[in-house]
Amino acid sequence: MPILKYSQKNELSDIAIWKQIKMDFGSIIRREIDDDGIYLEEQCINNKISDKYPVLPSSPILSLATIHLFVKECINNEITKFPIQKNQNPPEISHIKDLNYFSNIFLNLWLNYPTDLFPSAEILLAKKVFLKPQYYYQELTNEHKISISNPEKNQADIVNDFIDEIKNSIKQPEFKRNQRKQISAARKNFDGASEYINRLLLIHSSLKIVRLECGIPDQDDFKKTGDIAKIFLKKFTNNRRNNGLFHEMLGGLWKLEAYPDRGAYFHFMVFFHANTQLNSDEIARQIGNYWVHRITNSKGSYRLCSKSNNPYISSSIGIVKSNDKQSCLDLCHALYYLTFKDRYLKIGDFENGRRFGKWKLTEI
Numbered sequence: 001m002p003i004l005k006y007s008q009k010n011e012l013s014d015i016a017i018w019k020q021i022k023m024d025f026g027s028i029i030r031r032e033i034d035d036d037g038i039y040l041e042e043q044c045i046n047n048k049i050s051d052k053y054p055v056l057p058s059s060p061i062l063s064l065a066t067i068h069l070f071v072k073e074c075i076n077n078e079i080t081k082f083p084i085q086k087n088q089n090p091p092e093i094s095h096i097k098d099l100n101y102f103s104n105i106f107l108n109l110w111l112n113y114p115t116d117l118f119p120s121a122e123i124l125l126a127k128k129v130f131l132k133p134q135y136y137y138q139e140l141t142n143e144h145k146i147s148i149s150n151p152e153k154n155q156a157d158i159v160n161d162f163i164d165e166i167k168n169s170i171k172q173p174e175f176k177r178n179q180r181k182q183i184s185a186a187r188k189n190f191d192g193a194s195e196y197i198n199r200l201l202l203i204h205s206s207l208k209i210v211r212l213e214c215g216i217p218d219q220d221d222f223k224k225t226g227d228i229a230k231i232f233l234k235k236f237t238n239n240r241r242n243n244g245l246f247h248e249m250l251g252g253l254w255k256l257e258a259y260p261d262r263g264a265y266f267h268f269m270v271f272f273h274a275n276t277q278l279n280s281d282e283i284a285r286q287i288g289n290y291w292v293h294r295i296t297n298s299k300g301s302y303r304l305c306s307k308s309n310n311p312y313i314s315s316s317i318g319i320v321k322s323n324d325k326q327s328c329l330d331l332c333h334a335l336y337y338l339t340f341k342d343r344y345l346k347i348g349d350f351e352n353g354r355r356f357g358k359w360k361l362t363e364i
Contacts, residue, residue, distance in 0.1 A: 003201050003322050004194040004332050006187065012312075012336055014072060017344055018065035020337060023310045061195065064123060064345060071122035074166045081157045098363050118346040121178035121304055129165050182343040189339040189356045193253055195356050197271070197331070200251055201322040206274040207250065209331075211317050212284040214291040215265040215301035225264045233266065236295050237359065245286050248276040255338060256355045258347050267305075269316075312337035 054218040141194060169175055200207060219225050233254065240246040272283065281304055288302030308314045316334040320327045339356065 003198050004335070006190060006194070012333060012340070014069060015065075016345075016363055017337065017341055018068065020310045020312055021345055022065070023308075023312075025339075055313055064119060067126045068120050068122045068344065071126050071166060071170070074163060075122075075170050089242040118342075120344050121175060121182055124178065125169055125175050126166065129162065129169055132165075184342040185345040190335055193335050193339060193356075193358065194332070196251065196253070197335075197362075199361065200271055201320075203273070204250065205323070206319055206321040207285075208274050208276050208280060209316055209318060209320055210270040210272060210280045210283045210287065211268065211305035211313070212288055213265045213267050213303045213305060214288060214295075215263060215303075217296055217299035218263050225258065226256070229264060229266070232295055232300075236291065239294065243290065245283070245290065247296055248273045251361055253338075253358045254356070267299075267313075269334075269338075274319055 197207075214226075216225060218231050219228055240249070250271045250273060252268060255267040256264065257267060258264040268287070270283075270287070276283070278286075284304050284306070288304070291302055292298060293302045305313045306317050312334050316327070316331040320331055322328070342355065
């Protein structure tokens with residue numbers, strides 16, 4: 001029986017993943033805090049997203065989470081309609097008060113957010129529905145302004161129409177195809193990574209796991225980052241065979257990621273013999289220095305994952321044993337987050353480059 005496998009036990013909830021994606025986008029959040037005030041931002045995050053939904057998102061990530069979770073509510077039939085009475089303002093429904101509120105979310109996203117944003121199928125569906133003329137109009141003056149297209153129509157009618165159209169749209173082949181494609185790609189990466197680690201654990205029974213993030217020097221053309229990353233990764237793969245630091249290395253996974261302010265970087269999960277003398281952080285620090293000075297000619301950077309506030313990045317570091325159920329479950333959660341978060345949100349599109357891979361065991 002496989003030691004690591006896909007099951008409901010290693011699935012993470014939508015809210016859990018969005019909460020940690022928000023941490024990974026820390027540089028964006030800090031910029032928002034500068035504009036909106038620390039108290040407002042922290043109150044919104046700490047009191048709302050950890051409970052159910054943010055009520056008034058002040059950051060793009062919280063807006064994305066709100067939209068995604070709203071569509072999931074429609075999919076699961078958890079959204080009910082407003083009771084309609086003439087000249088009556090609608091009561092609150094879930095986290096959406098009216099379409100003006102939803103307008104502010106879209107304003108925050110589609111007019112002020114990076115163009116190289118690849119969100120979930122749920123978010124793309126909500127955008128497609130919302131941008132229909134019956135739900136809003138846009139005045140192009142000195143500032144973008146979005147508001148309800150028919151102010152005389154009862155707000156409850158408008159919101160109910162919007163909910164109906166979302167529910168009808170999720171039944172369409174296009175949405176199902178996009179959602180299936182995103183889930184399938186993430187599941188394929190998870191299955192490949194877990195099978196790879198299972199082979200190592202069946203042979204060695206215990207592993208020492210090292211995790212770090214190695215930054216790639218900034219490029220003038222962001223889309224060329226994938227080509228540059230491949231060069232650095234190939235150099236790192238070839239050169240390590242002649243470096244004593246890697247003599248105890250058994251294998252490893254890599255993932256190429258990118259965020260607007262942090263730039264592009266590799267997330268490395270590297271597996272060593274359990275009896276390797278140095279501890280995981282010491283090995284990670286040496287690999288990081290090797291990356292910076294030998295691979296990128298002192299132009300790159302690195303960060304120890306043990307210092308991250310994201311529990312799925314800072315976990316599964318050190319010894320993992322095949323007979324330790326908790327450490328294997330923690331590793332499943334870490335793999336799930338690493339492989340599935342692109343299904344929710346992905347920043348950056350690279351030309352001619354994969355985002356996820358593993359070193360062949362025959363190379364080690």
